[in-house]
Amino acid sequence: MRMAELAERSGESVATIKYYRREGLLPPGEPTAPNQADYGQQHVDRLRLVRVLRDVADLPVAAIRTVLEAVDDPSRPIHEVVGAAHRALDPGQPEPDPEARAMADGVIARAGWQVADDAPARDTLARALAALDVLGVGATEAALDRYVTAADQVAAQEVAVTLDGAEEPSRDVLVTSVVVGTVVFEQVLTAMRRLAQEHHSAVRG
Amino acid sequence: MRMAELAERSGESVATIKYYRREGLLPPGEPTAPNQADYGQQHVDRLRLVRVLRDVADLPVAAIRTVLEAVDDPSRPIHEVVGAAHRALDPGQPEPDPEARAMADGVIARAGWQVADDAPARDTLARALAALDVLGVGATEAALDRYVTAADQVAAQEVAVTLDGAEEPSRDVLVTSVVVGTVVFEQVLTAMRRLAQEHHSAVRG
Numbered sequence: 001m002r003m004a005e006l007a008e009r010s011g012e013s014v015a016t017i018k019y020y021r022r023e024g025l026l027p028p029g030e031p032t033a034p035n036q037a038d039y040g041q042q043h044v045d046r047l048r049l050v051r052v053l054r055d056v057a058d059l060p061v062a063a064i065r066t067v068l069e070a071v072d073d074p075s076r077p078i079h080e081v082v083g084a085a086h087r088a089l090d091p092g093q094p095e096p097d098p099e100a101r102a103m104a105d106g107v108i109a110r111a112g113w114q115v116a117d118d119a120p121a122r123d124t125l126a127r128a129l130a131a132l133d134v135l136g137v138g139a140t141e142a143a144l145d146r147y148v149t150a151a152d153q154v155a156a157q158e159v160a161v162t163l164d165g166a167e168e169p170s171r172d173v174l175v176t177s178v179v180v181g182t183v184v185f186e187q188v189l190t191a192m193r194r195l196a197q198e199h200h201s202a203v204r205g
Numbered sequence: 206m207r208m209a210e211l212a213e214r215s216g217e218s219v220a221t222i223k224y225y226r227r228e229g230l231l232p233p234g235e236p237t238a239p240n241q242a243d244y245g246q247q248h249v250d251r252l253r254l255v256r257v258l259r260d261v262a263d264l265p266v267a268a269i270r271t272v273l274e275a276v277d278d279p280s281r282p283i284h285e286v287v288g289a290a291h292r293a294l295d296p297g298q299p300e301p302d303p304e305a306r307a308m309a310d311g312v313i314a315r316a317g318w319q320v321a322d323d324a325p326a327r328d329t330l331a332r333a334l335a336a337l338d339v340l341g342v343g344a345t346e347a348a349l350d351r352y353v354t355a356a357d358q359v360a361a362q363e364v365a366v367t368l369d370g371a372e373e374p375s376r377d378v379l380v381t382s383v384v385v386g387t388v389v390f391e392q393v394l395t396a397m398r399r400l401a402q403e404h405h406s407a408v409r410g
Contacts, residue, residue: 052340079407086399111397113404121399128392135257137385139393146362147394148401154355155401159409161348180342182402186395187333188344189352192316193394194291194326194387196353196360199318201383202284204364 010047096126215252301331
């Protein structure tokens with residue numbers, strides 16, 4: 001397809017598409033004549049991924065480029081690409097103290113989850129556990145295990161739907177799903193949790 | 206107990222406690238002599254609640270006062286107080302469009318959740334569903350029902366632990382648990398979900 005149709009199908013303006021070309025976020029099309037090129041479905045998928053990284057994940061161009069490099073490196077297995085997307089979604093935060101981090105690592109090991117050492121969610125979990133400690137709330141192993149079970153069930157379904165949904169989805173389509181899933185479905189899940197809390201308080205109150 | 210012991214047990218400075226007294230966030234103690242008063246466990250609990258609302262929920266004094274008014278109004282059932290705390294935790298955001306809101310209301314009705322019409326999580330859910338729509342992802346009823354199930358299980362456990370944990374907990378203690386639970390355990394749950402996503406991608410990838 002020509003540039004005009006690519007703009008039409010992706011919902012991006014020609015100016016934006018040209019800007020992405022210059023920034024290296026979109027690969028070139030197949031040249032068909034001087035100053036003219038042919039674009040394919042992979043360009044539509046790429047523009048959709050860039051849009052999601054920009055509008056849903058709120059990433060600056062540099063972070064978008066980092067995610068795309070992971071997507072485009074065929075030597076990196078898909079779970080590493082998912083990890084790279086998660087890292088981009090979770091900008092640097094203060095390091096948790098080592099004791100809290102050890103606690104989080106223990107929970108993850110008990111859950112049997114294989115997760116990269118530098119996954120930002122390890123630190124997020126550690127900071128939350130440290131906050132509970134400071135507040136004198138603490139979290140029993142039994143309570144944490146219930147969250148592990150809930151998170152594991154949700155994530156297993158999400159990954160299955162993403163991987164089984166399309167026949168052999170391209171990595172662009174896959175990462176688009178992961179980012180939308182991580183950011184937007186997190187909002188769905190947390191909103192529902194608050195609603196269910198209010199409901200169960202009302203039922204028992 | 207005297208002011209000095211109240212400061213010691215609550216971890217707040219005498220100056221902060223006096224400030225809270227002036228702002229009406231802490232009820233007066235029992236006067237025992239001119240310029241001297243006796244404080245009880247309810248003052249310790251109140252200071253702890255104020256601290257959680259300030260440090261965990263990041264609320265300004267005016268919003269803290271609104272939550273405390275709900276806590277202190279015996280005519281308001283506890284689920285309304287939980288709702289008031291949720292409302293304070295979720296500052297005003299743009300109204301979702303009516304179609305998205307109707308979709309969210311439908312999901313909630315199907316879940317069988319009794320939730321106030323103005324619960325902010327209704328709008329949060331509506332905005333997330335609208336975002337999925339714009340992104341062309343959509344969410345099938347089956348997918349949404351899985352989130353409903355996960356959220357319902359987690360929240361039912363959380364409410365049960367909160368209400369059964371102490372014998373007849375005071376409303377201050379209860380609302381402290383709800384705020385910590387809503388804010389900090391939300392971080393626990395979402396961090397675990399990301400970890401489990403990475404794990405399940407690795408296992409299947």
